[in-house]
Amino acid sequence: xxxxxxxxxxxDTSAQALAHASxxxxxxxxxxxxxxxxxxVILLRNPxxxxxxxxxxxxxxxxxxxxxxxxxLAAVQIxxxxxxxxxxxxxxxxxxxxxxxxxxAAEPTKLQKPLALLMGLVVLVEILALxxxxxxxxxxxxxxxxxxxPGDNVQKVGQAVYTGYLLPFEMTAALLxxxxxATVVLSKRAGGAGNDEAGAVxxxxxxxxxx
Amino acid sequence: xxxxxAWYLVLAAIxxxxxxxxxxxRRNVLVMFMCIELMLNAVNLTxxxxxxxxxxxxxxxxxxxxxxxxxxxxxxxxxxIVALFRRRAAATADDIHILKG
Amino acid sequence: xxxxxxxVALPFAGALVLLFAGRRILDPVSGWFATAMAAGSFVCxxxxxxxxxxxxxxxxxxxxxxxxxMPVGSLHVSFGLQLDPLSILWxxxxxxxxxxxxxxxxxxxxxxxxxxxFFFYLNAFIFSMLILVLADNFLFSFLGxxxxxxxxYGLVGFWFERNSAAVAAKKAFxxxxxxDFGFMIALFLMFQHFGSFNxxxxxxxxxxxxxxxxxxxATFISIMLVLGAVAKSAQIxxxxxxxxxMEGPTPVSALIHAATMVTxxxxxxxxxxxxxxxxxxxQWIVASIGAGTCFLAATIACVQDDIKRxxxxxxxxxxxxxxxxxxxxxxxxxxxxxxxHAFFKALLFLSAGSIIHALHDEQNMKRMGxxxxxxxxxxxxxxxxxxxxxxxxxxxxxxxxxxxxxxxWHKSPVLWAFGIATAFLTAYYMSRQVRLVFWGKSRxxxxxxxxxxxxxxxxxxxxAAAHGSAAHGSAAHGxxxxxxxxxxxxxxxxxxxxxxxxxxxxxxxxxGLDFINKWxxxxxxxxxxxxxxxxxxxxxxxxxxxxLVAFGGLFAGMGLWRRAxxxxxxxxxxxxxxxxxxxxxxxxxxxxxxxxxxxxxxxxDAGWVDGLVNGVGRSAAGAGRQxxxxxxxxxxxxxxxxxxxxxxxxxxxxxxxxx
Numbered sequence: 001x002x003x004x005x006x007x008x009x010x011x012d013t014s015a016q017a018l019a020h021a022s023x024x025x026x027x028x029x030x031x032x033x034x035x036x037x038x039x040x041v042i043l044l045r046n047p048x049x050x051x052x053x054x055x056x057x058x059x060x061x062x063x064x065x066x067x068x069x070x071x072x073l074a075a076v077q078i079x080x081x082x083x084x085x086x087x088x089x090x091x092x093x094x095x096x097x098x099x100x101x102x103x104x105a106a107e108p109t110k111l112q113k114p115l116a117l118l119m120g121l122v123v124l125v126e127i128l129a130l131x132x133x134x135x136x137x138x139x140x141x142x143x144x145x146x147x148x149x150p151g152d153n154v155q156k157v158g159q160a161v162y163t164g165y166l167l168p169f170e171m172t173a174a175l176l177x178x179x180x181x182a183t184v185v186l187s188k189r190a191g192g193a194g195n196d197e198a199g200a201v202x203x204x205x206x207x208x209x210x211x
Numbered sequence: 212x213x214x215x216x217a218w219y220l221v222l223a224a225i226x227x228x229x230x231x232x233x234x235x236x237r238r239n240v241l242v243m244f245m246c247i248e249l250m251l252n253a254v255n256l257t258x259x260x261x262x263x264x265x266x267x268x269x270x271x272x273x274x275x276x277x278x279x280x281x282x283x284x285x286x287x288x289x290x291x292i293v294a295l296f297r298r299r300a301a302a303t304a305d306d307i308h309i310l311k312g
Numbered sequence: 313x314x315x316x317x318x319x320v321a322l323p324f325a326g327a328l329v330l331l332f333a334g335r336r337i338l339d340p341v342s343g344w345f346a347t348a349m350a351a352g353s354f355v356c357x358x359x360x361x362x363x364x365x366x367x368x369x370x371x372x373x374x375x376x377x378x379x380x381x382m383p384v385g386s387l388h389v390s391f392g393l394q395l396d397p398l399s400i401l402w403x404x405x406x407x408x409x410x411x412x413x414x415x416x417x418x419x420x421x422x423x424x425x426x427x428x429x430f431f432f433y434l435n436a437f438i439f440s441m442l443i444l445v446l447a448d449n450f451l452f453s454f455l456g457x458x459x460x461x462x463x464x465y466g467l468v469g470f471w472f473e474r475n476s477a478a479v480a481a482k483k484a485f486x487x488x489x490x491x492d493f494g495f496m497i498a499l500f501l502m503f504q505h506f507g508s509f510n511x512x513x514x515x516x517x518x519x520x521x522x523x524x525x526x527x528x529x530a531t532f533i534s535i536m537l538v539l540g541a542v543a544k545s546a547q548i549x550x551x552x553x554x555x556x557x558m559e560g561p562t563p564v565s566a567l568i569h570a571a572t573m574v575t576x577x578x579x580x581x582x583x584x585x586x587x588x589x590x591x592x593x594x595q596w597i598v599a600s601i602g603a604g605t606c607f608l609a610a611t612i613a614c615v616q617d618d619i620k621r622x623x624x625x626x627x628x629x630x631x632x633x634x635x636x637x638x639x640x641x642x643x644x645x646x647x648x649x650x651x652x653h654a655f656f657k658a659l660l661f662l663s664a665g666s667i668i669h670a671l672h673d674e675q676n677m678k679r680m681g682x683x684x685x686x687x688x689x690x691x692x693x694x695x696x697x698x699x700x701x702x703x704x705x706x707x708x709x710x711x712x713x714x715x716x717x718x719x720x721w722h723k724s725p726v727l728w729a730f731g732i733a734t735a736f737l738t739a740y741y742m743s744r745q746v747r748l749v750f751w752g753k754s755r756x757x758x759x760x761x762x763x764x765x766x767x768x769x770x771x772x773x774x775x776a777a778a779h780g781s782a783a784h785g786s787a788a789h790g791x792x793x794x795x796x797x798x799x800x801x802x803x804x805x806x807x808x809x810x811x812x813x814x815x816x817x818x819x820x821x822x823x824g825l826d827f828i829n830k831w832x833x834x835x836x837x838x839x840x841x842x843x844x845x846x847x848x849x850x851x852x853x854x855x856x857x858x859x860l861v862a863f864g865g866l867f868a869g870m871g872l873w874r875r876a877x878x879x880x881x882x883x884x885x886x887x888x889x890x891x892x893x894x895x896x897x898x899x900x901x902x903x904x905x906x907x908x909x910x911x912x913x914x915x916x917d918a919g920w921v922d923g924l925v926n927g928v929g930r931s932a933a934g935a936g937r938q939x940x941x942x943x944x945x946x947x948x949x950x951x952x953x954x955x956x957x958x959x960x961x962x963x964x965x966x967x968x969x970x971x
Contacts, residue, residue: 002268010225019213028218034226035226050241058250067214072262073259077255084282088286093241096296109946112235113236113238119287120229121228122237123228123955123962124964127221127228127962128221129966131217147262157268160271169276176283178283179282182287187290187293234948236668304947305948308947311943
């Protein structure tokens with residue numbers, strides 16, 4: 001880290017060195033945003049604040065995408081995540097009126113929280129330890145098309161999606177349709193009319209929950 | 212020359228670990244959902260990194276699919292939460308435990 | 313040569329059609345259909361036979377592979393047919409006699425509620441039997457071997473609502489399992505030693521003299537094969553099932569338990585002749601089994617009262633002759649006797665069926681008598697069969713038995729002595745039977761009144777009488793006089809009568825008429841069966857002795873049973889009880905074995921096994937009570953468990969990767 005910072009600070013004037021330094025800069029800024037945002041999501045008590053911190057993380061990830069020449073994905077990340085998903089979160093929070101503070105300390109199972117922290121640390125340490133192993137990057141490169149080379153990133157992604165990944169792509173279309181239908185069914189107002197099947201099922205479940 | 216891949220992978224690991232920990236610690240269902248999004252993003256980051264590392268566009272395409280699935284998941288999940296909150300205001304994940312043995 | 317496929321395909325198709333559509337095909341139609349299939353198979357066999365006949369005798373073996381059944385490593389077992397003189401000869405009389413008996417059954421089984429099932433079994437049996445003899449390897453042959461065993465089981469127990477029939481079927485099946493065990497051991501040994509089951513690999517090199525076999529190997533394989541043959545052919549020590557198998561319908565007794573299936577053992581021994589050639593011990597065993605069986609069964613046959621049981625014991629005895637011939641090294645004589653026996657024993661059984669039919673399911677000979685006046689076709693037919701079996705010249709049995717006895721004499725005079733004694737007994741018990749059935753006073757009218765009269769002999773009477781008229785629809789005739797059977801039953805009788813009277817010309821040992829010997833010569837070259845000659849003078853002397861003995865038995869039987877029906881001094885109890893062998897086995901099984909079974913049932917099963925099972929259940933329930941505490945119902949606890957699992961897996965992976 002220090003060495004790389006040094007290289008950023010002591011950058012010579014050649015264009016390559018500049019690009020190198022800017023890549024590092026983007027990475028560091030993105031990393032800072034990601035970590036800040038993630039910490040915010042975990043630690044802040046108000047769900048609205050959590051959602052806003054999530055946006056910060058998502059922007060950070062988008063930065064890292066750009067840094068790794070995934071331009072198209074960076075755009076999609078901003079549009080879909082920050083533009084749609086987080087808005088949806090916020091909408092639900094506001095709609096339900098649950099934007100009050102959560103008592104993080106209250107916990108029905110005593111061991112849950114320390115174990116969770118321990119688990120998170122252990123997993124992290126393990127992943128880091130694994131990353132020290134140098135011989136595990138394998139596989140056949142450029143299985144579905146090269147990343148580098150001539151052409152736009154968007155063009156290459158599009159080509160891959162509409163040729164080699166056509167079937168999964170069609171299936172995501174089906175998945176989205178199913179999700180839409182499921183959402184409509186789930187959020188239908190149950191109880192009031194009392195004659196639609198989905199509502200009856202939900203009512204049954206809720207009565208069991210309350211009992 | 213750009214940043215070595217290992218940096219991104221470490222960053223993704225940290226993000227993933229934070230997301231997982233948050234999922235286990237928080238009780239608000241909505242926040243738990245956000246933590247899942249954090250974990251998904253961590254995985255996406257690794258996908259993109261490996262795409263660069265292996266010079267394979269497939270990694271980026273996978274991220275696209277993950278985005279779609281995540282969107283669908285959020286939509287359905289939020290719908291469930293809405294249906295849930297209609298019955299019980301201020302519900303947390305711990306209020307639903309009739310499956311207790 | 314492609315007619316060969318049709319030989320097996322026709323009965324198979326018939327069986328399938330009757331199996332799946334049998335309930336929809338009405339009473340006589342399924343019978344005619346089955347007959348047509350069997351007869352078609354016979355015609356195809358004749359075609360193949362004539363084709364083979366047109367070839368030089370050295371190239372009369374054709375292999376027709378249908379498909380590879382089991383390609384396992386170096387082992388390739390195929391569904392293949394081997395058409396050679398031996399298999400074609402067997403197919404000829406199996407399909408020939410088989411179609412005649414199927415035809416006969418149309419009349420015999422008329423009105424039976426399970427008419428179509430019967431003909432399904434008949435066709436399936438003919439198919440299995442053809443597989444047995446036509447297969448080109450031992451394993452495929454074993455498939456047919458099991459097939460005929462199954463059909464035999466189904467047909468012996470055809471009237472399974474009758475307990476005795478069900479028990480007899482089980483007995484036949486279980487006894488045959490013992491033999492199957494031997495056959496399978498032989499197969500394993502064969503695979504271990506030759507790495508193949510094909511006749512062309514196992515037998516051909518031995519037969520052509522290109523390979524030899526160690527004495528011990530040959531003996532072991534032979535003994536195991538002979539164990540299989542002994543069970544299928546009802547020889548000592550596994551003969552007990554055949555008399556009981558008479559519970560089946562009479563055409564079945566004629567087809568399966570006289571003419572064809574029980575000669576499968578004879579076929580197997582003949583087929584395995586190249587192996588037996590390397591084991592004189594095994595040959596001695598075969599000959600001794602044959603000699604012992606033919607004598608023992610003949611003694612028992614002398615005192616039986618059931619018309620079919622006499623014939624059954626006679627079948628056991630005659631197959632003993634065949635084994636005797638094969639063990640003595642004269643396979644042609646054994647096969648000659650097999651064919652002749654198929655003719656006259658089928659004839660006798662079918663005639664007996666006609667008699668039983670005429671008397672409304674009466675099988676006790678002591679309640680018959682004077683039938684020669686009522687059955688104008690059955691009587692001469694039975695007489696011809698009787699003379700052929702009693703070996704009275706010039707009928708079938710005389711010629712073939714002569715050959716057998718000559719071979720036995722060459723092997724050992726002791727074996728011959730058994731054979732000649734049996735010849736006397738055969739003539740005696742058959743003339744006793746003829747006396748009781750066709751001469752004397754008619755006793756069938758009083759039979760119904762004094763139904764328990766025969767109980768004093770201690771022989772279980774056939775329960776067929778109890779089966780009643782349901783099977784035959786004979787209620788329409790009421791209790792009237794015995795009548796001759798319908799045309800479908802008498803035509804096979806006439807054909808078989810002719811065959812029994814003149815069939816011996818197939819292999820007459822003079823004037824170059826020995827067609828069977830010539831036909832089979834390529835199967836039994838000098839390297840398989842060491843040729844021997846019995847001088848003409850000796851043959852003459854043996855023949856004259858045999859003839860005299862046969863006539864002696866005939867006159868003895870005719871004379872002793874002229875008037876009286878009950879002659880206890882001629883029916884000693886130990887013979888009536890078949891030397892107490894069945895009873896002995898029962899005592900053994902019901903004594904120590906039953907006690908052991910009781911102990912297993914009440915101590916081992918109730919105590920240990922049940923305790924173990926219940927213990928498993930209890931410990932599972934207890935573990936469940938403790939483990940349910942893990943199920944808190946909190947989703948986040950479950951998620952934590954997943955997380956811990958992830959950590960563990962990652963730990964394992966990083967340890968693996970680090971090492």
